[in-house]
Amino acid sequence: MSPVRKLERFTLLLTVEGTRVEVSGLHRGGTGMPLVFLHGFGSTKEDYADVVQQKRLADRPVLAYDAPGCGISTCADLGAVSVPFLVSVAEQVLRARQIDRFHVVGHSMGGLTALLLADGDPRRVASLTNIEGNVAPEDCFLSRQIVTHAHDNPDEFLTRFAERVGDSRFYGGALYASSLPHKVRAGAVRAIFESMVDLSDHGKLLDRFLRLPAPKMFMYGEQNNTLSYLPALAEGGVELAEIEHCAHFPMYSNPPQMWARIADLVSRADSRS
Template structure:
């Protein structure tokens, strides 16, 4: 049996981002794992202030142990991709491939979270900022804004943002991602095509996948193209001759 695909969702979203995999014929029979992170989705975290990126890494490791998963493929988005990166950096032998969906790789990925941390109530600021983007000309922003209050515990916002900014500024995330020994893809929407990290990724052997008609949330705006790119990437890892 093929190794499972482990999905980690981003900040303010949930495991349901990935459940369409069960409807995709190109993933038929592939085992997978998707779960809500602490303080997100339908989870109820008794101490949401304790939630940060290291806590998410610890949680991922515990879930993998509980489910008996040894080696696996990663597909992860945004802050979930950051947690997955830290786990893969600590245990590189377990990760067979990594699809990074607009994950945090540097300071430019933390503009809004940095602004939120400068406010007395980061959660209130972030929720209001997200609401203001409901009608912004960004793919997926309306759906994200509508879902956000139901997908994240307010108490988890500050700790998550603080650790994310710290890692983005001082964690050498780009170096960690480029040093992973597994095949890597960086997937992003066309509205994110100006990211400064893209030429660096391309020059260092990371496969780039730009999804049309989407932005930070391609799973909302163009899931068909997103799943096709992921399926083709995985097929190349499973069929050695396709790597040439």
């Protein structure tokens, strides 16, 4: 059994669209195609730290980082942190870490970021694992609350949002909600959510996802298996990965199955390269 090679911490000081950000990340050197992980709203890079426990992904280069305004990463203007801004951050982080072509895994907000990143330069992406990242208006069951439950006070909105998610009937909701105030700055929420809603409603995301040439997987929890677009994804050649005993958060509810499906796709995509 090979030893676990721990992830090393790094910090990057960047200027993105005129705004200063400090990005806190985890990385590992190695051989083969790098793995790039993008976390969801209210989560952090540590969602993916167990990559070091995955034998089938051993020795690969790894990159994960906190989005500005989330985790330890900071942003001089939290109101600037929209999804397009996060795509620009990803491009700069990849450049700074000298990663050109890669496998990308993105959850929720990170899945949408990964989709737009790949759509901007498809040649760079060896495979895309989209874990319930937005591709249609119905995916805004969390982000659309910025409209349906609007509040002038950002801290109050985040508190009430966490209460609603924590009281839901879905797997992982209470665990996720319990750490929200510690993982995302309230001042970043509005711009993130409004951009997610706008892109989901008007960005033709499903079409953009389907036309990506790289091997693609859409991962979703069994409690969300009524998503209306799943048949269209399957017909369009996207691999569907339904995770048992899970809703929106496979890394909390069923990580062994999540990691197994990610490793499967990465292995098959590498064999095609």
